[in-house]
Amino acid sequence: MVEKRWNYKKLPSSEIVDTLSKELGVSYEIATLLGQRGVGTFDEAKHFFRPSLSDLYDPFLMADMTIAVERLSKAVEQNEKILIYGDYDVDGTTSVAMFYGFLQKYIHQNIEFYIPDRYAEGYGVSQKGIEYAAENGFALIVSLDCGIKSIDKVAWAKEHGVDFIICDHHRPGDELPDAVAVLDPKREDCLYPFKELTGCGVGFKLLQAYCQVKDIDVNLLLPYLDLVVTSISCDIVPIVGENRVLAFYGLQQLNTNPRTGLKALIKSASLEGKMDITKVVFGLGPRINAAGRIRHAYDAVDLMLSEDEQKAEEFARVIGQHNTDRKGLDSSITAEALEMIAQNSDLVAAKSTVLFNEAWHKGVIGIVASRCIEKYHRPTIILTESHGNAAGSARSVPGFDVYDAIEECSEHLIQFGGHTFAAGLTLELNQIENFKRKFEEVVSRKILQEQLSPLIEIDLALPLSAITDKFHRIMSQMSPFGPQNMTPVFVSHKVQLYGAPIKMKEKHLKFQAFQEGSAAFTCVGFGMVEDFFDKLLEVQTCSICYTIEINEWQGKKSFQLMLKDIKFE
Template sequence: MTSKWNYCPLTSDEQQVESDLAKSYAGVPPVSELLVQRGISSVREAEKFFHPSLKDLHDPFLMPDMDKAVHRLNRAMGAKEQIMVYGDYDVDGTTAVALVYKYLRNFYSHIDYYIPTRNEDGYGISKATIDMAARQGVKLFIILDCGIKATEEIEYARSLGIDFIICDHHVPDEKLPPAVAILNPKLDGSTYPCPHLSGCGVGYKLMQAFAISNGLGNTELEGLLDLVAVSIAADIVPMVGENRILTYHGLKRLNSNPNMGLRAIIRICGLGNREITISDVIFKIGPRINASGRMQSGKEAVDLLVARDVADAYARAKEIDRYNQDRKELDKQITEEANTILEERGEMTSDQKSIVIYNKNWHKGIIGIVASRLTELYYKPSVVLTYSNGLATGSSRSVQGFDVYKAVESVRDLLENFGGHTYAVGLSLKEENIAEFTRRFEQFVSDNIRPDQLTPQLDIDAYLTFAEITPEFLSLLKQFNPFGPGNSKPVFCTRGVTDFGTSKLVGRHSEHIKLELVDSTCGKVMNGIVFNSAASFDHIHSGKPFSICYTIEENKHKGGSAIQLFVKEIHPE
């Protein structure tokens, strides 16, 4: 599906700021424009952006209930109460549990952790788990990346003398659970400066506050930032403000002295002899951690992340890698089955603005991935459902700019449970309600989605000539890392490009094009690659001009490196 290319030129006020910044970056003109697009208005702000400092992390006690949470944690430890660290089975939840458990076990021994299983326990906290904890003598739960909607369950826990500290970042309901403390920057009335922390990020802030209250140093805590970076990247939260600082330093840790469990995954992924980037976390490290919770038990991921023995960590990482291979095969199979059903429905030509699809035999751990694939292919908000524990259970994913949480919330009277974010929601409902859910979900999407949100969009940061793509520009561009929502990898456009005469088809099925291109500004030949675009080769090879939309990468090889364009799309002129 061809994307619409969007470019929003700077306003007159922004142009003035850009002009002032350009004086400091005169040799690399595009840099000042990119900085202004990210809300940076001075050289001082630019330097803080290029060199994020842990000193600029926010005071954790700015978060509502933080003082209550720390007081209850200190009281539990003083009384030698049994503490349970509990979290979701995805990457964010398992890294959060690993972080809090690893940090607190340095000072306290009456502590354990638990991750629910996707198929048996389901999402969040359950009464069965509370009963199990009560039998073990647990008096305090620290619950991470879930719990914000567990009102009934936490009321039940209170009746058994068990307290909860909730560390969550999902959208809360009006009625909040009766926890001792609720740490969630999305709470109504919260003025915490970074409202989009990951669940692991909220756990880190609790540990930061605990350290401050007890006069502890920062060394142990900063040693856990690799876990926070993995959670932020995998959960795709905005890469701005505090999140960007945490990720910047977490990536440094990941590349220099990672957690033993992460080190084992890095080895399994074959990333040991190269710089690890956000893309590596998203596409290689994160999926392996996630595979544990999808295919077996998320507790196995935590077991790996808190491992103290090198051989043990590597053995666990190999097992999790096997889960990931199984996950890939199931993902491919279920996606193909879903596509077959949708093709039979005529989905590509349908006027429907959303997709809801149900198959009771699909693996519960894979349907979120399948929902993402369907959303990418058909570019519609998608819900994929399967059958588990007596209910139709599913995941929803959305297209850019459309809030699927509000769409699901609009039919909450048909649901047994739901929760999530703007672009991803988990839900469950009775089988007999699927047809009505499908009708009303489609109605809400049709009434609220804009036509432009049903077409893929490529936002262009700047127009460049090949003469402007210099090693100096690449060097500064690398300092825009780490990339993510709110600080996306810059996308550039160059017009009037022609083939140097040496571009060629590559790949097992000649599906990709290795590009060697020139433009009219200089004699420089730019190397590039465009994937799955063989249909454009005849136009390129004809010598006719075209426009390219691309990111700029550093292609490292033995003895040096070169600039390479990763071309996203080609438009004939």
Template sequence: MQRKEWILKPPVPLEVVDGLEVDLSIPRSLCTLLAQRGVSTFEEARRFFRPSYDHTHNPMLMKNMGAAVQSINDAINKGEKIMVYGDYDVDGTTAVAMMFSFLNNMHDQVIYYIPDRYKEGYGISIESIDFANQQAVDLVIALDCGIKAIDQINYAQSKRIDYIICDHHLPGVEIPNAIVLNPKQIDCPYPFKELSGAGVGFKLIQAVCAENNFPVEQAYEYLDLLAISIGADMVPLVEENRVLAQYGMEKINTAPTLGIQAILKQANIDRTVNMRDIGFSIGPRINAAGRIAHASKAVELLITTCSETAKKGSENVSSHNTERKILDAETTKEALAILVSDDTHQNKKSTVVFHDHWPKGVLGIVCNKLQENYYRPTIVLTKNGEVYTGSARSVKGYHLYNALQACSDVLESFGGHAFAAGLTVRPEHLNSFIKKFEIVVANSIQNHHLIPTVDVDITLPLNEINSRFFNLLNQFEPFGVDNEQPVFTCSAVKALPGVRVVGKDHLKMDLVDTENPTVRISAIAFNQIQHFEHISKGSPFQICYSLEVNEWKGKKTLQANIRDIKVI
């Protein structure tokens, strides 16, 4: 694991901070955090702290939305069969659960279909089109996929099956011959471009409600599912996503669906749920169904209105998640062994590793772990039928999708974002792809991209922290991409006697500032066992940290989560 570089965010205009301090009457450090997030006036602060439905956009602004609503209305009025289709990840399954539940309440000819991760792979599969044809489906609503399904849509049209594609991935040069809803289309006037796949589906639900004069509450009923998609798919938590996530988190904490209730119980979450819970507890359980069994099991859980079905379904996905953890640990160990034995790897700018028999369902997780370990653009592949398929992850500041596009002549297919992608390559092109990908990355990546960093918001001495400060800081939630949990640095702290090791590699301690030891704060330092000897002696050190609530047996305490340590 490489040593991390601490990067303090650039200073913000002092006059903005001064103005916010006067207008808001809150600590200056919090005003700086607001300014870093683009907030410069009282009104902007009000919108940030008090998200409102008024801050969302009219769904009819999205290109083709009118045609999509008309297509759904026509299908319902004619008694035609509709199939809701979606990807097997959290974004896809929550989107399918949302759309199916909505349509099923107004039409009795609705089914859903999730492709098999192993047999069909990502995107709109030919098998699903054949299934739709067998079921006499007239209209398919595809969610979180389809933007590159040119051939598949042409095949579907030969079967007289119409498609509405609700996607948020980057489009290619050619767009499928379908009704396409995607704010990232070049000529789409929709103001916010960073919706999740379920977010695009939600805007379609909103539009159907508006055009048919349904109560807006019919759409808001699915905000808990939408919040899970936003958190798990790591779309930017700004602007419209922030509003939708805020209301969705409120629903999760007050009136979640039976399926989500059951997942929370299985995960032993009996407190206020936050975005971290979605990322580390709820999302992985939903994802595990598609990784280990079939993602349709996740949809069954999310749409059920039966408490017993929800209980059994949540037990199943939790069991799958346990199995997934074992598989990804084994696969990661094997992948690391391959890379350690490769003498050429340490001099490369990229990491590509493959094996014929790795479980496809854990490749994304393994890819994340390898990226964290070596910190370079990383690809993990396994044999899937006649091809190799897998996941790719980038490093901060490097556009992975563009690198894959430069290798498109030796790829069967690829898709994704700047930071994460999926790809397929034929065996005869595998070595050529690995070589070309390394050349592309080596010629385009900057050295600073290969150094892991901790982005620090501000310097915050421990003696500035009190309950009012922390309560105000909590109002910056929900945290996520582009609204990350604030990270602070403190130049010199020391641990009080009683530092202890918890778990395998973690340290628990009480901290004070060496220069002004008036405030004592409990702290946890994950994976920092190497610093135990220095810290336990009471020697000074620097920290990067965030603030959180540690809740144990009903007792809540303020805790510093130490992100990194530098010995002085």
């Protein structure tokens, strides 16, 4: 077992905690949680607890937005053919469903959408896609969640009479494509105040801007926020600022009146109770992604655009089958990857993992990279053969920028792109060993020793007696939880067991715990039997690290502490 590091977040000043506690009438613990999230005044608390659509920024603060709206307006007025082009992951497919769905319903019918085939065309704007546009008389392509590095493809399209509006959120290279408009908050010359929108979020801002100029009721856009929150959840972007507002109203839409396709997907995934970010990430995301991984992402877009309940349920069933197939591939390839590491002492001792197997399924290599990090906590790249080259997915560990590390190895690559914690790359097969060596050298030089062991970020130490209905109710209103506003994590010290621990399915741990003067709380630790069961039989007290959930059983609700780690005094 790799011992986890407990890192306590910085506590706000006692002045801030006192002020918030008095002005809001909340406990010191709640005031501390708010202070840690950048809330310091009554007004800031009001904005935090009650996000408002009026808090959204003016879309015209984004570079090229005026030009983008003008070009889109021209296409609509002259009835030009528009191709809505998106990537095959959750962000790309939700972007296409939102943009195509809104345009087609309210603005312009002379449109189609296009999703590249993951295996035949690969990531981003493809040659086949732009050739399809040129051959079929499309005057404009709106690319969503891709295009920021497609310099050659955009130039080719322009030469063949096809204009581009790019809506992307990935980091640009040194040069921007020669598109009519490039909407990307991460452009160095873009003054847009919020930099962490998803591709779907950038597309939403373009539609918002178009509605403002054309005097279209912006409220017509709100039903599409269930797609925006799906992209925000699954692309693991910070849920602060504008994303917090979009996610808050997106979850409202998802819980009160979701589109037919997402409703069918929720039913197919057997998701019960109120939808939150976690349920979207683990319940809806893998299913939407599975369409592009196993067959084609058109299945996912068709589902999200479907307004017929029966058809939507059939699409959801097909996608559910894709997801089952994906899980089988994911499990078998992960087992092979972990075996490759275990059998090679150099790989076990390395600071990074780079594995290649030509037979591995390209659709699940990103998931396999994440699974390997669960076992060996370090930057990981999984490669497979694709079109005569090696194609790979990279995943990182908290605090380490894997994109920058890959960029330092660019002499061995054909192309790469992505974010701080996740990236994609393509290289020639004869460059794999060179790349492995260089990547290991870069990671070894840059990574800090502590980044090589799992980190748990802890909000504060909490006496169990502080866990009350009121405490949990107010804490729950801090949602939606996600990156930079994570579900609060607590530690309680000198905890005693009430009775003996029990095993669930031989893997999971369950016990009752209390502190002096507190009630007993049910504690559940998934996959923790091997590491902790025997020790708990031997000790009298321990420290537990956990999040708080409500468990409902036979109509009765009770608190349940979901364990993240246990330490023994």
